[in-house]
Amino acid sequence: MPELTLEEMVPNTSKLDFSGMEDAVGYRLRRAQLAVFQHFNEAFSSKGLRPTDFAVLLLLTDNQGAKQSEVAEALGIQRANFVAIVDGLENKGFIERRKSETDRRVQSLYMTPAGETYLEELMPIWADHEQWVLDQLGGVAERDTVNRLLRRLYD
Incomplete structure (x- = not known):
């Protein structure tokens, strides 16, 4: 290419x-x-979804009950901005906050069944988007190299 x-x-x-x-x-x-x-x-325009919203949903699929502050930090989002993101996803019924069982001051995040269904609908769109990105880079063979180089910038 x-x-x-x-x-x-x-x-x-x-x-x-x-x-x-x-x-x-x-x-x-x-x-x-x-x-x-x-x-x-x-x-994702037909779904009214922002990249950050998608990232939160995707991260929660394997991290049910993660602290709200942990998710914000993992995604590089300031806590003040993250509250509005969580509010929006909660208002749509996709996630819910629960008080931590070990520390009542801490909010833990969970996907709702509606959120899980919504994410399932999004996954084929995301797969197509990821394929488009890989195609721009020269194919799947380049993914590991690009990811390795990009990780160096933020790890």
């Missing part, structure tokens, strides 16, 4: 000179993030 230039990736209708940014990794990462989020939003 031939490598695209920055100008091919970013349509330049204003005729700006991008040559100073051609090899800027941070800029390319940001543009890649925007492209992936745009595709996600288009794929």
Whole structure:
């Protein structure tokens, strides 16, 4: 697969000179993030779902009863912002907060049956989205390399 230039990736209708940014990794990462989020939003538009909401639901499938603060930290979301996310998912009936059995001050999160059903509906859409991302990267063979390199930036 031939490598695209920055100008091919970013349509330049204003005729700006991008040559100073051609090899800027941070800029390319940001543009890649925007492209992936745009595709996600288009794929999930009929479901009215944001990437963060999906991440919470997906994480809770294998972490029933996780502390609200643990989930926020695991996803890199500030606690104040996370409360609004949980409120929205709870109002839709997809998750519920419960007081921890060991520490009544702590809120634990659980998927509801409606949340589990909703997530099942979302999984084929997510699989298609993931395949689109992999196709942009050159296929499944590149996934491990890309994930390994990206992990270095935040681990």
